[in-house]
Amino acid sequence: MQRFDAIFIGAGQAGPSLAARMAERGMRVALIERKFLGGTCVNAGCMPTKALVASARAAYVSRGSAELGVKIAGAVSVDMQVVQRRAHRITMDARDGLGTWLGTMDGVTMIFGHARFExxxxxxxxxxxxxxxxIFLNVGARPVIPDLAGIHSIDYLTSTSILKLDTLPRHLAVIGGSYIGLEFAQIYRRFGSQVTVIERGAQIASREDSDVSQAIQEILEIEGIDVRTGAESIAFARNGDGARISLNSAAIDASHVLVATGRAPNTDDLGLDLAGVAINARGYIVVDEKLATNVPGIWALGDCNGHGAFTHTSYNDFEIVAANLIDGEDRKLSSRIPAYALYIDPPLGRVGMTEREAASSGRNIHVSKRAMARVGRAKERDETLGFMKxxxxxxxxxxxxAAILGIEGDEAIHGIINAMSAGTRYTDLQWSVPIHPTVSELIPTLLRGLG
Incomplete structure (x- = not known):
């Protein structure tokens, strides 16, 4: 039996950083990874998908360059093999860099294999x-395939397998109108595919307020994406090399089908029952305010604990545990203000409550909304879709x-994230003097609309 001071199962965004902090203090740690270092972000999430977003935007801007006075001879085409290789190279550079960093660190033993509790x-x-x-669990999550009629009779794609695609789909059907599905829908529409988004719910991006969801749908439809909501009855049948999708009273013939209906934690094959670790009905590991499980000496970090499925929340899990175990601080999960982005173009930056959530909380609320068409930066770039709220x-x-749906909304939202983190009242920000011309310069005007 090998003895360590700490064992890490999974090498996502939280585990390696915490392992490094412990190793720096002279502790002997084992880091176990069943597949690839870096977790979802590096291998099947942020890095490769945002590389695809960048390629898709380059194609989109090139096609519209004449409106800005820039003429391109001939039609704009996309080389999918180059696109795919570039995204893969970015992933490999990050994965290899992480391996080099951990492999040269005293006190860290890396083990590749499937770990289970005894x-x-x-x-x-x-x-x-x-x-x-x-023992620290940082095992992440994976795409989940719903029990839809005929789904297993076709060759469907997931958000992981689509990253290996180096050909352009003739018609991509995206099952699921949430964040992952919407990003891929716009990416492949900009590459040149016909794209249909099929959502069972009444609106896409169901977590958002209805005005935000409607604006997102309009952005996608302007680019030629067919959005079908309220698709209560969905069935699949093989149709040559593709699929025929029946929904309600309509039928769609697609060359490729992407199933993007959610993710499930990788907790079903860890032997958690042998350790006595509690999970909830969806398989997520139950943790307290300091990310400890019900079993003393075991913590769960990242996507597998159900408290945010983002790289930044996973990394913050590391920060909370490191602060409490190593630095003698008292940090809690509840102090984290939820924030995220949807990387369609223009992007959505979000922080805190939606208007719907705030209203249902019983508070007396003020709401202010301004169109992105009022932003000088947006007008100069001829990208005025969206709004701030x-x-x-x-x-x-x-x-x-707050929600900022519009050009650079994923960056501009940080001014509000920082204000909320510092507990700053909106009245203290109304008369700040932002730089012109920026997207953030409209924020004081937006805040003056409150009340």
């Missing part, structure tokens, strides 16, 4: 048993949430 303080991997008083507590002056 008891609360022991795991087995590759036929060996490892033990440690502290902010919600505040009318009694305390605290900002409760």
């Amino acid at each position: 008891a609360a303080d022991r795991v087995s991997v590759n036929g060996e048993t490892l033990t440690a008083p502290q 902010v919600i505040a507590d009318a009694d305390t002056g605290q900002i409760l949430g």
Whole structure:
């Protein structure tokens, strides 16, 4: 039996950083990864998909360059093999860099294999048993395939397998109108595919307010994406090399089908029952405010704990645990203000509550909304779609949430994220003097619309 001071199962965005902090303090740690270092972000999420977003935007801007006075001879075409190789290279550079960093670190033993618990303080991997008083789970999540009629009769794609695609689909059907599906829908429409988005719910991006969802749908439809909501009855049948999709009373013939209906935590084959670790009905590991499980000495970080499925929330999990275990601080999960982005173009930046959530909380709220067409930066670039919206507590002056759907919305939202993190009242920001011409310069005007 090999003995360590700490064992990490999974090498996503939280585990390696925490392992490094512990190794720097002279601890002996084992880092176990069943497949690839870097987790979803590096291998099947942020890095490769945003590389595709960049290529798709280059094609989109090139096609519209004449409106800005720039003429391109001939039609704009996309070489999917070059696009795919570039995205893969970005992934490999990040994965290899992480491996080099960890491989040269004293005190860190990297093991590639499938780890399972034998008891609360022991795991087995590759036929060996490892033990440690502290065990950290950073095992991530994977695409989940819903039980739809005929789905297994076709060759469907997931958000992971589509990254290997180096040919252009004639017609891509995207099953699921949430964040992952919408990003791929716009990417492939800009590459040149016909694209249909099929969503069972009443609106796409169901987490958002209806005005935000409607604006997102309009952005996609302007580019020629067919959005079908309220598709309560969906069935699949093989049609040559593609699929025929029946929904309600309509039928769609697609060459490729992307299933993007959600993700499930990788917790079903870890032997959690042998360690006594509690999970909820959806398979997520139950944790407390400090990310500890119900079993002393075991923590769960990242996507597998159900408290945010983002790189930044996973990394913040590392920061919380490191602060509490190493730095003697008292940090809690509840102090984190939820924020994220949807990387269609223009992007959506979001923080805190939606208007719907704030209204249902019983607070007395103020709401202010301004069109992106009022932003000088947007007009100069001829990208005026979208709007900004902010919600505040009318009694305390605290900002409760905001949405910026528009050019550089994913960056401009950080001014509001920082204000909310610092507890700054909106009345204290109304008369700030932002730089012109920027997207953020409209924020004080937006805030002055509250009340």
